[in-house]
Amino acid sequence: MAVKKYEAVIIGGGQAGLAMGYFLKKEKLSFVIIEKNGNVGDSWRQRYNSLVLFTPRQYSSLPGLQMRGPSEDFPTKDDMADYLNDYVKYFALPVMLDTNVTQFNKLPAGSFIIETTNGSLKAQQVIIAAGAFQKSYIPPVIKEGTGAFQLHSSEYRSSEEVPDGEVLIVGGGNSGAQLAVELAKERKVTIAVGHRMKFFPLTILGKSIFYWLEKIGLLFAGKDTMKGSWFQKQKDRIFGKELKTLIQNKKVDVKPKVIQVSDTEVLFGDGTQRNFESIIWSTGFVPSYDWIHIEGVVSGEGKPIHKRGVTEIKGLYFIGLPWQYQRGSALICGVGQDAEYLLSAMLSNRT
Template sequence: MGAFQKPYIPPVIKSENINTLVSHVHSSLYTEPKELNKGTTLIVGGGNSGSQIAVELSKDREVVLAISHKLKFLPLEIFRKSIFHWLEKLQLLYAGTDTIRGRIFQKRNDPIFGKELKQAIKSKDVKVRPRVTEVAGKKVTFSDGSSLEVNQIIWATGFVPAYEMIHIDGAIDKKGKPIHNRGISPIDGLYYIGLPWQHSRGSALVCGVGRDAMFLTDIILNYRNLDSKTSI
């Protein structure tokens, strides 16, 4: 359950040139600035975690943010109410994968919520570079051919699925993801809850998992009732 399972770091670090003076930390393990190496810090990844860490660290050091797509910003509040209030009210969080809106949202990168990073970039407290292609010791090379020496790298590069605990033929596809339709596995009696985009953008969020739970509850209860009648 949930979207945050195995931290992912892209295979761009040259292991034969690992420099002990450079610290590599995944964003999921980041706690506070004083735990990091001092000096120039590179944050890899253009999601909300990376943007929030970049803003915090920019207060006491040089910060560079490497991204692979154009950043899009949304306010945290609209008319003094959380943007998630409006997303929920407009049912945008619950557009299913079988709808046009749902398919469009799946293809888009998540927006950055809040204006802090946008302001930090404008004031040049956070500098932006393109995608990282190679890390060799302290030297980082970007997709435009430019390079930079850093003392600290924070990998805000997300997570990958981890379902190795499921040893059932036909349950997992070649990419390591569960085979299912709205949480219903083709394996008799196997169900999932909390998967990213199990049915909608909200499926792996606290605000949306309940809808999938209700759907599966009805399916499971009906299945049990049918099974009990068949056995009789």
């Protein structure tokens, strides 16, 4: 099979990859977007059924195309998937679907070779838009012989999959909070967190919290600015106050971090022990870049080495990382700014 050649290849067809594709299309660069799923937006469709974004439609859009519907409404996961699919069609972005990258190397002449399940691609420049949520993480606290039903939050689809009985949710981020609210409607729920949870309202005076964050200069403040540096140091807030109300009304119990799980028994940081029929691990993700075979791109901890998405390897970039440059970098509303910045770097590297 002949090697397909492009000026640029984008690895990942989520919101970050599509935003990058929008700018490359405007510049008329020869490029393709590699997407592992069968349809654009499938990564959203595969998430839990009741998922609603905490960014309203006006903050859930990519460059050049506003999401349809009332700007202050909060889109569902399927709304987001449909929008991304529409975005590709509207701008006629070239996407290779059902394609996994198996190996990524740099050639001696300076270009790159990308081995995929659908053949080999060669490019002068490559943008890795694989996202931050690659490999689910469960902390090493489980002993052998665990009898409780367990799954990671990324595998959760609906409460019907979870057996009857008390549920423990481990992790106090936004996903854990949303699952706790959903499951508390029909069963007893405990949430275990490693730090005190802080809550943001979704709206203030009828405007999205993101409107106010933008208004006071925090949402898009770069981490090398005073505002951005301060904001980055803050613990992530939980958007919405439903969980806070349930905790205050004693509908959801709060425990400190989990120290050990043995069979159905869980040991917490305060020394107490409880038994649970089910455990949902909302404990985040870790990077997975095993397919990158280029020295100096990924650190010993498995994290990308970059400055504002630009690596030390000429022609190689990352996009869509949390705090790549600002709070909005991993959000739909902010990734376009990073894509435009990377476009400038790419144009200066054209040969």
